[in-house]
Amino acid sequence: MKPISLLAVLSAAVALVLTSGCAGGSAGTTANAGNPSKASAPQTPAPEKKTVKIAINSSPNPPYSYVDDKNQPIGYTIDYLKELEKKLPQYEFKYEAMDQDAQLIGTDLGKYALAANYFFRNPEREQKYLYPQHEFGYSVTSLIVKSDRTDIRSLDDMVGKKLTPMTPTNGLRNMIKDYNLKHPGKEIKIEDIDKITIADRLKMVNDGKYDADFVNVHNFDDTNKQLKLDLKVGAVVSKEPLYVLLNKKETELAERIDAATAELTKDGTLSKLAEKWFSVDLFKSLEQVGEGYKFRNAK
Numbered sequence: 001m002k003p004i005s006l007l008a009v010l011s012a013a014v015a016l017v018l019t020s021g022c023a024g025g026s027a028g029t030t031a032n033a034g035n036p037s038k039a040s041a042p043q044t045p046a047p048e049k050k051t052v053k054i055a056i057n058s059s060p061n062p063p064y065s066y067v068d069d070k071n072q073p074i075g076y077t078i079d080y081l082k083e084l085e086k087k088l089p090q091y092e093f094k095y096e097a098m099d100q101d102a103q104l105i106g107t108d109l110g111k112y113a114l115a116a117n118y119f120f121r122n123p124e125r126e127q128k129y130l131y132p133q134h135e136f137g138y139s140v141t142s143l144i145v146k147s148d149r150t151d152i153r154s155l156d157d158m159v160g161k162k163l164t165p166m167t168p169t170n171g172l173r174n175m176i177k178d179y180n181l182k183h184p185g186k187e188i189k190i191e192d193i194d195k196i197t198i199a200d201r202l203k204m205v206n207d208g209k210y211d212a213d214f215v216n217v218h219n220f221d222d223t224n225k226q227l228k229l230d231l232k233v234g235a236v237v238s239k240e241p242l243y244v245l246l247n248k249k250e251t252e253l254a255e256r257i258d259a260a261t262a263e264l265t266k267d268g269t270l271s272k273l274a275e276k277w278f279s280v281d282l283f284k285s286l287e288q289v290g291e292g293y294k295f296r297n298a299k
Contacts, residue, residue, distance in 0.1 A: 047090070049089070049090060049091055049092040050090060050091050050092070051091075051092050051094055052091045052092065052093050052094065052113045052114070052253065053094050053096065053111070053112045053113055054081065054093055054094065054095050054096070054112060054113065054114055054115070054116055055096055055097075055098055055102070055103040055106050055107055055111075055112040055114070055115040055116070056073060056077070056078070056081075056095050056096070056097050056098075056103075056115075056116050056117070057077075057097065057098075057099070057100060057103065057116075057117040057118070058097035058098050058099055059099060059100070061075075061117075061118060061219065062075060062218075062222045063075050063076055063218060063222070063277040063278060064076050064077045064117075064118060064137075064218070064277075065077040065078055065116075065117070073095065073097065075277065076137060076273055076274065076276075076277040076278070077116055077117070077136075077137070079273050079276075079277070080116075080136050080137065080264075080270065080273060081093060081095075081116055083264055083269055083270075083273070084257060084260055084261065084264070087260035087263060087264065088256055088257070088260055091253075096112070100117055100169055101169065103115040103117055104128075104169075104245070107129060107245055107246070107247050108128050108129065108247070110247050110249065112247070113246060113247055113250050113253060114244050114245060114246040114247070114250065114253070114257075115129075115244065115245045116244045118139065118171060118216075118242060119171065119242060119243055119244070119245050120139070120171040120172075120174065120175075120240055120241070120242065120243070121241065121243055122171075122174045125245065128248070129245040129246060129247070129248065130245070130246040130247070130248055130250060130251065130254045131243050131245065131246075131254075132243060132244065132246075132254055132257050132258035132261055133258050133262075134258055134261040134262045134265060135241030135242055135243055135261075136242060136243065136244065136261055136264075136270065137241075137242045137270065137274065137282060138239045138240060138241055138242060138282040138283070138289075139171075139216045139218075139239070139240040139242055140216060140217045140218065140236060140238075140239055140240075140282065140286075140289060140290075141172060141175065141214065141215070141216060141217070141236075141237040141238045141239075141240055142214075142215060142216070142217040142220065142233045142234075142235060142236050142237060143155070143158070143212045143213070143214055143233070143234045143235045143237060144202060144205060144212060144213040144214075144215055144220050144231050144232070144233060144234065145205065145211065145212045145231065145232060145234035146205065146206070146208070146230060146231060146232075147230045147231060147232045149211075149234060152211065152212055152234040152235060153234060153235045154235050154237065155176075155179055155188065155235075155237060156186075157235075158188045158211070158212060159183075159186045159187070159188060161188075161211040161212065162189070162191075162209075162210045162211045162212075163176070163188060163189065163190065163191070163210065163211070163212055163213070163214055164191075164196075164201040164204050164205060164210045164212070164213045164214070165191040165192065165193035165196060165201070166190055166191070166192070166193065166196075166214075167192075167193055167194065167195060167196060168192065171240075172214050172215070172216075172240075173190065175214075175237075175238070175240070176188050176190055176214065177190075198213075198215060198219050198220070198223050199223050199226075199227060201213045201215070202215075202220070202223060202224065202227060202229055202231060203227070203229065205229075205231060206227075206229040206230060206231055212234060214237075217233060217236065218278060220233065236286070236290045238286065239282070239286045239289060244257065265283065270283060271283050279292070280292030
């Protein structure tokens with residue numbers, strides 16, 4: 001036998017080590033590939049939601065907004081805000097209830113991003129607040145008269161007659177002002193008062209002190225269920241769009257609310273909410289809305 005040289009032995013040993021190392025590395029790579037949990041990337045935390053402070057109305061205004069027997073806010077406006085929040089997952093809505101004056105002042109000063117109540121669009125408010133382009137609901141305005149009266153069927157019939165007093169912040173007041181501007185010499189007189197409830201105004205008509213009250217038909221229906229006055233709807237006047245009001249700096253939020261409201265209108269969500277709370281789809285024409293109501297004298 002020929003002697004094996006030391007160099008040959010060392011060369012064979014080095015080759016064996018290298019071969020084993022490569023095989024082990026390959027096996028390890030293959031094993032990890034079959035077990036993704038060992039090579040998964042770290043989870044990215046979800047972005048924090050931005051809090052939006054909303055001023056809602058503390059005075060009961062059913063079926064738009066009021067509280068249930070557990071003192072929780074409910075109504076058409078509240079349901080709209082909940083649907084709006086679903087459309088805007090980047091925001092978290094926080095509510096605070098207060099009277100209308102506090103809503104307007106707080107939103108103007110930026111304490112609240114927006115105010116949700118019974119707000120119409122008018123030039124004075126447009127100077128202070130942002131309005132979305134799309135309304136979230138409607139007010140069906142009406143003239144309430146004694147049950148035996150047949151002489152009041154429109155605003156034209158109120159010329160020379162007495163309309164119940166109105167507060168400076170009453171949204172319907174601007175409708176009377178607009179009417180008077182369009183009918184010079186045939187204006188409807190507006191009496192001022194600091195504070196007054198719908199119930200007090202209706203009692204004034206019932207007692208014969210005033211000829212009519214100009215009010216949302218749903219407010220009349222709800223109030224008269226409790227009072228049982230001898231009154232009726234003498235005329236359905238108009239269907240007025242309602243909006244949320246936003247602080248002037250909330251331009252991005254206003255745009256997103258407007259887009260979301262347009263979607264809720266288009267997909268029928270707001271029509272369903274209207275039918276739920278008013279038993280009629282307020283997003284139909286005034287004629288169709290009027291046909292959806294059955295006005296009865298409360299005896």
